Amino acid sequence: MKLLIVEDEAKTAEYLHRGLNEQGYTVDVARTGPDGHALALLHDYDVIVLDVMLPEMDGFAVLRAIRMRKQTPVIMLTARDRIDDRVHGLREGADDYLVKPFSFLELVARLQAVTRRGRAQEPTQLRIGDLEIDLLSRKAYRAGSRLELTAKEFALLALLARREGQILSKTMIAEQVWDMNFDSHTNVVEVAIKRLRAKVDGPHERKLLHTIRGMGYVLEARGDEEAS
Amino acid sequence: MKASIATRLAVMFAVASLGVFSLVGFALRHVLQRELDRHQLSEVNTRLEYVSMTVNRHGTTEGWKVVRSKLDTLTPSDGSVRYWVLGPDPRFEYGDAPMVLRERLRTQADGPFEIELEGRVMRATVRSIAPKEQRPVVMLVTALDSARFRDTLDAFAGALVALCLAGAALVVLLGHRIAKVGLAPLSSLSQEAQSLSPRDLSQRLRLSPLPRELADLVSSFNGALDRVERAYAQLEGFNADVAHELRTPLANLIGQTQVALAKERTAPQLEEVLLSNLEELERLRAIVNDMLFLARADQGETAPNRVPASAAGEVSKTVEFLEALIEDAGVSVRVDGDAHASFERSLFRRAASNLLLNAVEHSERGAEIVVAIAQQASEVRIAVTNPGEPIPEQHLGRLFDRFYRVDGSRRNSRNNHGLGLSIVKAVAKMHGGTVFVTSTGGRNTVGFTLADVPPITAPHL
Numbered sequence: 001m002k003l004l005i006v007e008d009e010a011k012t013a014e015y016l017h018r019g020l021n022e023q024g025y026t027v028d029v030a031r032t033g034p035d036g037h038a039l040a041l042l043h044d045y046d047v048i049v050l051d052v053m054l055p056e057m058d059g060f061a062v063l064r065a066i067r068m069r070k071q072t073p074v075i076m077l078t079a080r081d082r083i084d085d086r087v088h089g090l091r092e093g094a095d096d097y098l099v100k101p102f103s104f105l106e107l108v109a110r111l112q113a114v115t116r117r118g119r120a121q122e123p124t125q126l127r128i129g130d131l132e133i134d135l136l137s138r139k140a141y142r143a144g145s146r147l148e149l150t151a152k153e154f155a156l157l158a159l160l161a162r163r164e165g166q167i168l169s170k171t172m173i174a175e176q177v178w179d180m181n182f183d184s185h186t187n188v189v190e191v192a193i194k195r196l197r198a199k200v201d202g203p204h205e206r207k208l209l210h211t212i213r214g215m216g217y218v219l220e221a222r223g224d225e226e227a228s
Numbered sequence: 229m230k231a232s233i234a235t236r237l238a239v240m241f242a243v244a245s246l247g248v249f250s251l252v253g254f255a256l257r258h259v260l261q262r263e264l265d266r267h268q269l270s271e272v273n274t275r276l277e278y279v280s281m282t283v284n285r286h287g288t289t290e291g292w293k294v295v296r297s298k299l300d301t302l303t304p305s306d307g308s309v310r311y312w313v314l315g316p317d318p319r320f321e322y323g324d325a326p327m328v329l330r331e332r333l334r335t336q337a338d339g340p341f342e343i344e345l346e347g348r349v350m351r352a353t354v355r356s357i358a359p360k361e362q363r364p365v366v367m368l369v370t371a372l373d374s375a376r377f378r379d380t381l382d383a384f385a386g387a388l389v390a391l392c393l394a395g396a397a398l399v400v401l402l403g404h405r406i407a408k409v410g411l412a413p414l415s416s417l418s419q420e421a422q423s424l425s426p427r428d429l430s431q432r433l434r435l436s437p438l439p440r441e442l443a444d445l446v447s448s449f450n451g452a453l454d455r456v457e458r459a460y461a462q463l464e465g466f467n468a469d470v471a472h473e474l475r476t477p478l479a480n481l482i483g484q485t486q487v488a489l490a491k492e493r494t495a496p497q498l499e500e501v502l503l504s505n506l507e508e509l510e511r512l513r514a515i516v517n518d519m520l521f522l523a524r525a526d527q528g529e530t531a532p533n534r535v536p537a538s539a540a541g542e543v544s545k546t547v548e549f550l551e552a553l554i555e556d557a558g559v560s561v562r563v564d565g566d567a568h569a570s571f572e573r574s575l576f577r578r579a580a581s582n583l584l585l586n587a588v589e590h591s592e593r594g595a596e597i598v599v600a601i602a603q604q605a606s607e608v609r610i611a612v613t614n615p616g617e618p619i620p621e622q623h624l625g626r627l628f629d630r631f632y633r634v635d636g637s638r639r640n641s642r643n644n645h646g647l648g649l650s651i652v653k654a655v656a657k658m659h660g661g662t663v664f665v666t667s668t669g670g671r672n673t674v675g676f677t678l679a680d681v682p683p684i685t686a687p688h689l
Contacts, residue, residue: 101513152548178549182578185514186585191552214506 001025001115002043006036006062007051007077016049019104020111033057040066046115049107052078052089060092067093073114077102105169105215112166126161129221131200131208133161142200152177153196160209160219169216193217233414234407241403242396249392257385264377269340272353275302276370279311280355283368287361289319296322308373310350313357315366325369333367348373413439417446429457462629469631469646473515477508518647522630525654531572534659539601539608540566542573546580547599550588558593559614567603569680571659576678579655580610582648583674587614590672603680607661611675619667627665627674628653652676 003025007013013029020027028043030036033054040048040062048066052059063074076089076097089097096110126133132141138154140147149157155177160168170189174180177192193209201207210218231239279299286295299311299322313322314333326345333354340353352371359365417433424431432450488501540563547554547561554561561584580599587597591614600611619627626632631646653663653676660679666672 101516103510103513152551174549179545180549180577180581181574183514183517184549184578184581186550186553186581188550188553191556195552213503214510 001046002028003111004028004030004036004039004043004045004048006030006033006040006048006054006059008032008054009051012051015104016107020108023108025111033059033062037062037065040072041069045072047073047075047111049075049077049111050094052076060088063089063092063094075107075110075114103169103171103215105167106172108166109168109172126158126164128161128164128219129206129208130204131161131221133158140200142204147199149196149199152192153199156192156196157200157219160217163219165218165220167212167216167218173217233411234404237407238400238404242400245399246392246396249395253385253388253392257381257388260384261381264381268351268372268374268377269353272340272351272370272372275309275311275372276353276355276368279370280357280368283313283357283366284360287359287363289362292320292363299323307348308376310345310369310371310373312369312371313366314369316364320363320366329369333369342374343371345371348375349378350374413437413442417442421449424453429453429460466630470515470519473631473646474512477511480508481505515647518651522647522650522654525658529658530660531575531655531658533572534570535573536568536570537573537576538566538568539571539576539610542576543580543599543601543610546577546584549577550581550584553585554588557588557591559588559591559595559597561597561599563599563601565601565603567601567608567680569603569608569678571608571678575655575658579652579676580612582652583610583612583676586648586674587612587672590614590616592616600675604677607677607680609675609677611664611673613671613673615670616672618670619665619672624665624667628663649674 001024003020005013005016005020005027007016007029008031010031013031017027017029028039028045030039033056036048036050036054037057050059050062054062057065059076059078063076066072066074073095074093076094077100078089078097079100095114098107098110124135126135130143134140135158138151138158140149140154140157156173159173159176171183173189173193174184178188193211197209201209206221208219208221210220210222212218279302282295282298286292295313299313303309303311311323312325312329313320314325314330315321328345329343332341332343336354338355340351343350343352350371351374352369354367354369357366357368417438420433424433432453433446438446484501484504488498493501543563547563584597584599591597595615597612597614600609600613602609602611623632628649630650632649649663652674656663656676656678661677663674663676665674
């Protein structure tokens with residue numbers, strides 16, 4: 001995955017560069033609007049992360065200029081979350097937007113959502129360690145025995161399983177499972193995960209559902225050194 | 229700037245008085261003119277009467293001499309009164325009658341008429357005198373120069389105009405003075421208002437010595453001051469609250485980071501610091517996001533993505549979301565009634581979620597929370613009721629204020645930074661609604677309304 005970040009704020013550009021690099025993206029950084037525009041036209045990026053407030057040429061202008069030649073997916077970063085700003089960006093051809101301060105996990109999730117389009121259909125059977133999930137019949141098995149899950153618990157497990165190995169933020173989980181797209185500041189997701197964990201990991205030696213403090217949750221079969 | 233009230237009043241007085249004076253003056257002049265006319269006429273008639281007796285008496289040429297001398301005597305030297313006797317026999321005539329007069333008399337019947345002779349406007353009257361002895365019928369004309377009367381009239385009119393103007397001027401001066409005196413309470417009020425200091429917001433304008441017209445203004449003004457004072461106090465408290473809310477996580481961040489950097493740490497120790505910092509930062513982000521949201525609502529932003537939906541449906545979805553918490557708290561939630569309206573779902577759920585959380589937090593185990601949804605005339609009303617300790621009166625009105633907490637402590641501050649109900653209020657406001665709270669009989673009800681936007685055709689969702 002090749003990615004371009006157009007961001008003038010040095011610290012932001014730096015941590016995005018590093019973080020996304022570690023997520024397996026090849027990252028280029030442009031610090032001004034014209035640089036970003038030039039790079040975007042020069043290379044074929046899978047996605048562009050574009051800040052709105054840029055020196056010389058603002059994000060909307062860069063976006064317009066890029067759109068005249070290319071249809072590269074663009075995620076806008078904005079410090080303002082006025083509705084008209086969002087509408088403006090989307091109308092100019094942005095594929096998504098994120099309001100600062102955003103969480104890094106959120107950005108990664110959106111990047112994946114934007115680049116996932118057009119990929120091959122997802123499998124209907126998932127297997128993580130000895131956890132098996134059938135997305136069609138909506139059944140889950142651990143070490144061969146059926147797990148008794150409520151509909152929401154299954155939706156939660158399926159979400160984590162589809163994003164195996166990725167950290168999912170509470171906000172994102174709330175949005176995907178319950179369609180609650182606002183920061184609710186509650187521990188609803190924590191409680192739901194706790195219950196799911198009791199059912200999925202409860203009696204088993206090897207834990208699959210992990211909490212990443214301050215960030216979210218991840219479902220993966222970790223190596224023995226971590227499990228012990 | 230507009231002219232002062234005193235000046236404006238003075239000018240209006242002047243215009244009004246000038247109008248009235250002119251009308252009266254015009255009427256007076258008219259009356260005077262009529263009187264003068266009558267006077268002239270009667271003088272002419274009196275003279276004619278007197279002279280006609282003399283003319284009538286004499287029918288011979290001898291006698292006519294007497295008439296002539298008599299008329300000569302009666303004619304003043306300035307020519308303001310003239311007599312003519314005209315007839316077919318020049319012997320029995322008097323005065324050099326100009327052609328104009330002769331012409332006129334050919335058609336003029338007996339009686340008064342007006343004529344211009346030798347540049348003078350004369351009021352004249354004519355009478356035919358019956359023949360006597362040698363004298364044939366003659367016409368006796370008496371004319372009076374009306375210049376005198378006209379002069380009187382002109383002098384009168386001139387005096388009238390001058391008096392009118394002088395009177396109007398006087399009215400202006402007096403009017404200005406009167407207005408000044410009359411408006412004195414206003415200027416003293418303005419002085420008093422100027423002495424209000426921004427340092428002491430509890431100051432008010434005095435009502436007692438004021439005339440009725442100003443009392444209303446002053447009480448409205450004092451009402452505005454009340455509101456300003458309240459808003460100001462709220463803002464001050466709000467600033468302090470914001471500072472406090474932000475200071476705690478910031479202090480943690482700075483302190484922890486400094487401690488961590490003070491000496492060499494192992495990777496797990498540093499990781500622990502980072503994780504703790506991340507939690508604090510998330511807290512800051514949540515506060516900042518909520519405050520931005522509230523600020524936008526304050527600036528009058530309205531819900532942009534309204535769609536027709538069922539309120540009960542959205543409440544149920546919210547209950548589903550909070551299910552785990554509700555179960556953990558050992559309470560149950562019942563949804564009563566339904567209403568369809570146009571609203572932004574995510575905002576609605578946010579408000580409903582905050583209300584439910586609030587109710588769950590303040591309920592004992594085993595309690596039943598009731599969400600009553602009602603469609604009223606022009607609004608949809610969502611009320612969340614839970615059994616609980618009565619909320620003291622003084623808290624009720626402030627429950628929706630930012631960072632306001634009934635217990636004053638900062639319990640639960642990790643998940644709840646005291647903006648929950650203010651967000652409910654903001655959501656209601658963004659939908660043209662309002663919030664309400666009641667506490668009676670051990671049941672606390674908190675809720676909001678949304679302005680209903682008809683027509684709603686969506687079936688139950």
